Amino acid sequence: MEYSCIGLNNLPDEILMIIFQKLKNIDVLFSFYGINQRLNKIIHDRIFTSHLTFVKWSLDNFIDLFSSDIMLNRFCLQILPSIYDKIQWLDLDSSSIKHVLHVANYPNLDSLGLYNIDKESAQCIFNDETLSSIFKNQITTLFITIYNNNDDNYEGKILSLANTCDKIFTVFTRLTTFVLYESSYKNRVRLNFNDLLYPNFRSSTLLKLIINVYSFDDCLYLLDGRFDQLHTFHVDLANVLCSDEIKNQVSFTRKKFNVVKQ
Known part of the structure; x- marks a missing residue:
């Protein structure tokens, strides 16, 4: 045969x-x-071109799938320039965000995943005038994971998270869906919201919010009217104790809320 x-x-x-x-x-x-x-x-x-994911979950963290400079260069110099107008969603590690997003203007990009973001990378990305047009005018869905350096003290982590989160809604002005987690689920620092640390953490366009917070008080802060169009709220809650009296102005009619106690 x-x-x-x-x-x-x-x-x-x-x-x-x-x-x-x-x-x-x-x-x-x-x-x-x-x-x-x-x-x-x-x-x-x-x-094959509408949603490109350049990160993957491994053990307890997200890792960059650009395994070498050769792979990164080939995508940035050859592949992405030929399909940039077809891409609607990108998932990127902090180390490759600027390389990939500077390839083209991505006219149809409306969803973005930014992984392992720390204070330094956030400042570098969010202050980039070249990227500001994409962020402000196009992105409606944003996924972010915050990277926490275990060498930092707790107060330093809280301040770093606050600086990053407070910048988000001044940079991404058309968000309808926002998902915020930390890169590692071990010893994670929960976000603790108040108006002193997060004066700009508010939006009139946001419809869906998925987030981790420290206490039930933080849920009330997030539902005090700063997201007046919000209809879906998923929260990972560390502490159900409520000690503060907060005046909420938002109506809960026809809104969907999901609270998870860890």
């Missing part, structure tokens, strides 16, 4: 689509971009 060797080019487009959908989008693009015109046409489909 004779055996024949069948290559990718011998398979119909439908079979190639099924095979490629079993892989990560960035692996499909990195492995098959530029091989030939036919493969380029297939991998430029929105299935």
Whole structure:
């Protein structure tokens, strides 16, 4: 019996689509971009280009999937410039955010995941005038994980988190969905809200908020009218004790709230 060797080019487009959908989008693009015109046409489909995730969860932290400068450079110099207008969602580690976002203006990008953000990277990214147009005018969904350096003292962590969070709604002015976690779920510092640390933590466009907080008081601060359009609120709550008297101005009619006690 004779055996024949069948290559990718011998398979119909439908079979190639099924095979490629079993892989990560960035692996499909990195492995098959530029091989030939036919493969380029297939991998430029929105299935592989609309949502690109360059991070993954490993053990107790998010890690960058750009395993080398060669991979990062190939995406930034070749792949992303050819599909930038197809991308709607990017998930990026703090170390590669500026490299990727400076490739193009990404006219259809409206969802962004920023992972392992610390005080320094937040200042660098949020103060970037080149990126401000994308952040202010396009991004409606934002996922952020805050990186905590275990060498910092507790007060330093709280202040760093406060500085980062307070900047978010002055930079991303069209948010409708906001998800905020810490990068590591071990010994995580819960956000403790008050008007002194978070004077700008408010929005008239936000509809959905998912967040970790320290106490029930913080829930009341977040529901005091600063997010007057909010209809969905998921909160990871560390402490259910309530000691402060806070005047809430928001109506809870037809709003969905989910409180989780850890």
